[in-house]
Amino acid sequence: MRELTDRALNLAQVKGATYADIRIVRRQEEDITVKNGIVQSLALDKTSGFGVRVIADGAWGFAGSHLLEPAEVDRVTALAVTIAKASAIAKKNDVDMGPEEVHVDKYRTPVQIDPFAVPLDDKVSLLLAADKEA
Amino acid sequence: MNEIAQLALESAQADQTEVLISSGDEHLTRFAENTIHQNVSERDTTVRVRAVCGSKVGVATGNDISINGLAAVVKAAETVAGFQRENSDFRSLPQPQEQQSLDAHCEATAAYTPNERAEGVATICRMADKNDLRAAGAFSTSVQELMIANSLGIRAYHRNTMAHIVTVIMGETSSGYAAATAMDVGDLDPAAVGRTAVDKALASRDPAPIDPGEYTVILEEEAVADMLFTLGYLGFGALAVQEKRSFMSGHFGERITGDNITIWDDGGDQRGFVLPFDFEGVRKERVSLIERGVAMGVVYDSFTAGREKGKSSTGHSLPAPNTFGPIPVNLFLAPGEATKDEMLASTERGIWVTRFHYTNPVHPTKTVLTGMTRDGTFLIEQGRIVRPLKNLRFTQSILDAFANAEMISSSLALIKSGWGNFATCVPAMKINRFRFSGTTEF
Numbered sequence: 371m372r373e374l375t376d377r378a379l380n381l382a383q384v385k386g387a388t389y390a391d392i393r394i395v396r397r398q399e400e401d402i403t404v405k406n407g408i409v410q411s412l413a414l415d416k417t418s419g420f421g422v423r424v425i426a427d428g429a430w431g432f433a434g435s436h437l438l439e440p441a442e443v444d445r446v447t448a449l450a451v452t453i454a455k456a457s458a459i460a461k462k463n464d465v466d467m468g469p470e471e472v473h474v475d476k477y478r479t480p481v482q483i484d485p486f487a488v489p490l491d492d493k494v495s496l497l498l499a500a501d502k503e504a
Numbered sequence: 505m506n507e508i509a510q511l512a513l514e515s516a517q518a519d520q521t522e523v524l525i526s527s528g529d530e531h532l533t534r535f536a537e538n539t540i541h542q543n544v545s546e547r548d549t550t551v552r553v554r555a556v557c558g559s560k561v562g563v564a565t566g567n568d569i570s571i572n573g574l575a576a577v578v579k580a581a582e583t584v585a586g587f588q589r590e591n592s593d594f595r596s597l598p599q600p601q602e603q604q605s606l607d608a609h610c611e612a613t614a615a616y617t618p619n620e621r622a623e624g625v626a627t628i629c630r631m632a633d634k635n636d637l638r639a640a641g642a643f644s645t646s647v648q649e650l651m652i653a654n655s656l657g658i659r660a661y662h663r664n665t666m667a668h669i670v671t672v673i674m675g676e677t678s679s680g681y682a683a684a685t686a687m688d689v690g691d692l693d694p695a696a697v698g699r700t701a702v703d704k705a706l707a708s709r710d711p712a713p714i715d716p717g718e719y720t721v722i723l724e725e726e727a728v729a730d731m732l733f734t735l736g737y738l739g740f741g742a743l744a745v746q747e748k749r750s751f752m753s754g755h756f757g758e759r760i761t762g763d764n765i766t767i768w769d770d771g772g773d774q775r776g777f778v779l780p781f782d783f784e785g786v787r788k789e790r791v792s793l794i795e796r797g798v799a800m801g802v803v804y805d806s807f808t809a810g811r812e813k814g815k816s817s818t819g820h821s822l823p824a825p826n827t828f829g830p831i832p833v834n835l836f837l838a839p840g841e842a843t844k845d846e847m848l849a850s851t852e853r854g855i856w857v858t859r860f861h862y863t864n865p866v867h868p869t870k871t872v873l874t875g876m877t878r879d880g881t882f883l884i885e886q887g888r889i890v891r892p893l894k895n896l897r898f899t900q901s902i903l904d905a906f907a908n909a910e911m912i913s914s915s916l917a918l919i920k921s922g923w924g925n926f927a928t929c930v931p932a933m934k935i936n937r938f939r940f941s942g943t944t945e946f
Contacts, residue, residue: 403827409589411825413563414580419548431618432544436567449545449618456618457533457540460626490587498589 377440378422378447385451387424389467392447394420394438398486404497412494422450428464429457505661508551508569509653515575518555518582520597521655524783524823526550528648529614533621536640538629540622554824555581556597560588563825595810598786598817600657608664608778610688614647616667620689621645624669628698632673637705639698641671645689648925652785660785664778666925667692672879673701677711677946678892680704681858681879683726685920685927687777704858704880708892713943714883716896720854720910721938722847722884728837728930729919730860731873731902732767736832736928738868740769740793741820742808743829751871751903755799762907763797764840769832771819776834776918777927781819783826788819791832797907805830833926840912840931847911847934849887855940856882856889860898871902876944897942908936 375392382390399415420443421434431454433446505525512523527549534542551574552565562585566577621643632639649663667689673680682700684692739750751760771779771788781787784806792800805821808830820830848856855877863875877896882889911934920927 401825403825405827408591408593410827411563412561412584412588413565413825414584415565416577416580417548417550417565417567419567421546429540430543432542433546434544435547436549437547446547453543453545453618456622457543459619459622460535460538460540460629462537462539490584494587494589 374438374440374443378443381444381447382422382424382451385448387426387451387454389425390422392420392422400486402493402497404501407498407501409494422447424450424454425465426451426454427458429454429461430465431457505649505651508574509651511571512551512553512574512578513653513655515578516555516655518557518585520556521578522554522597522784523653524552525651526648528646530644530646531621532642532644533625534642535625535629538632538639540625543618551577552823553578553581555585557582557585559590559592559594560585561591561594562586562588593811594807597654597656598658598784598806601787603660603787604772604780606772606778606780608662608687610665613645613665613667613687613689616645616689624694627694628671631698631702635702635706637673637675637702639671639673641669643669643694646925652781652783654785658785660781662780666777668920669694669697671697671701673705675705675709678705678708679879680708685918708880708882711892711894713894714896716940716942718937718939720851720934720936722844722851722854722856723933723935724858725917725919725930725932726859727857728933729928730863731905732835732837732928732930733921734863734865734873735871735902736835737828738865738871740802740832741830742802742804745802746808746811749868750802751869752799752802758799759797760799761794761797761903762909764909764912765794765797765906766838767794768792768836769803769834770836771834773834773836775916776836776929777925779834782821783823784817784821786817786819786821791818793832803830803832833924835928837930839914839916841914842911844913844932847932848884850911851884851887851934854884855893856884866899872899873902874899895944895946896940898939899941900939905935905938909933910936
């Protein structure tokens with residue numbers, strides 16, 4: 371993954387960006403809907419992707435994709451720079467990011483119980499019970 | 505996309521499996537205070553699998569289109585179906601049928617560049633600047649491919665493009681709104697959109713108050729579209745009728761609004777945003793909803809059709825899991841014979857409304873809607889716009905309002921809905937006895 375992020379940041383600089391960041395996101399969602407005693411929907415969603423955000427010619431540009439592969443990282447990064455330069459057509463002032471700061475860190479939200487570790491059946495039963503009481 | 509669908513179906517173990525693939529590029533340029541503040545582009549391919557085991561249905565989505573990724577989303581849907589409960593109302597996924605192929609793709613829209621979007625926005629911003637006003641809005645273009653395949657043999661494919669530009673332009677005491685939407689970005693004129701919004705912002709400076717009450721109104725197309733779209737999700741779908749919360753329930757064959765009101769849904773009509781099939785791959789039918797004021801029918805998906813003997817899907821499902829039921833997303837309201845100038849000239853005293861804002865239903869079966877006017881509200885006296893007005897809150901039954909439509913414009917406008925790539929096609933209307941229930945200070 372580091373190889374891909376370095377690739378994006380380097381290419382952004384080569385293309386003329388004065389700032390660039392890349393975010394790789396994995397997202398998981400679970401949705402259960404109960405109505406009138408019926409489980410109307412039970413759905414699981416897992417998606418991933420990345421986005422590259424840059425400043426070029428004093429304006430912001432962003433592009434993203436679901437395909438985390440070298441060629442796509444190149445395309446998206448170049449597109450982000452093109453978009454930033456287009457944004458500059460209608461800018462009033464250059465983006466000012468403030469003084470440079472460098473941080474290397476990790477963050478994880480403290481979780482007592484992982485909601486995805488709770489059995490689906492328990493969740494469905496809870497909703498059905500609540501629906502019955504209502 | 506056929507290959508993706510095929511790979512997914514081949515890995516399925518459920519009794520029935522449906523694969524919905526949505527793929528495309530979306531580009532959005534947003535502006536505020538006469539400058540572009542957000543300019544983005546996104547490419548995504550989402551695979552949504554519906555697995556049916558008996559009458560248990562599970563849905564999973566993912567955007568990993570590798571062989572392993574597809575197998576994983578199919579397995580997730582089947583696992584989820586295992587945790588479901590039996591639903592005796594579920595019959596089957598739809599059977600295959602002949603599909604229609606409709607042209608909804610414009611290469612110019614697909615190829616539109618970030619520079620071109622930015623130039624369009626800059627045109628509007630320069631107009632606002634020149635008049636000491638502040639422009640905000642968005643210019644978007646998108647390309648989408650949609651494929652639905654199921655294990656019973658359905659294979660449906662469609663691609664479309666959409667371009668949309670919208671702006672609100674504000675002064676110290678006023679605002680003006682304009683928007684345009686089309687399949688072909690060449691049909692959009694940013695300068696014309698900017699001109700309309702600027703003119704309204706200038707014309708609505710220093711608005712005067714007016715008492716609430718009943719007034720004759722001339723509603724521009726945005727306002728009419730708001731009301732029609734609300735009718736669509738409130739009660740033109742079969743689930744609302746089956747759950748007895750639709751204004752159509754118990755009234756089929758009866759007059760429920762004016763005899764100059766005819767409303768239908770047609771995904772194949774090229775004046776709208778063409779969509780030949782629904783999200784189960786069922787071919788969309790033209791459905792007559794209200795014919796000369798008479799309640800005629802509602803739209804169905806396979807689930808709601810399965811609950812009624814003799815009914816079949818009209819091709820109006822939304823993506824699974826769908827708790828809203830079938831919804832019409834290609835609504836049309838029949839034009840009349842008047843022009844907006846004729847409506848204005850014929851109005852002794854009334855209110856010109858550009859659009860509504862933040863509308864919400866108050867009473868679904870009586871179709872009572874409440875909301876505000878916004879971005880260009882004017883007093884009409886003796887056939888002329890005489891002064892701008894402070895905005896008002898309305899609380900009004902939509903069907904009663906339509907029943908009081910004295911004049912309907914001969915032209916239709918395509919108005920993009922607030923969600924999804926859907927749009928309604930509506931005229932402007934002159935309506936008598938429209939009820940405003942409150943006032944504002946702006």
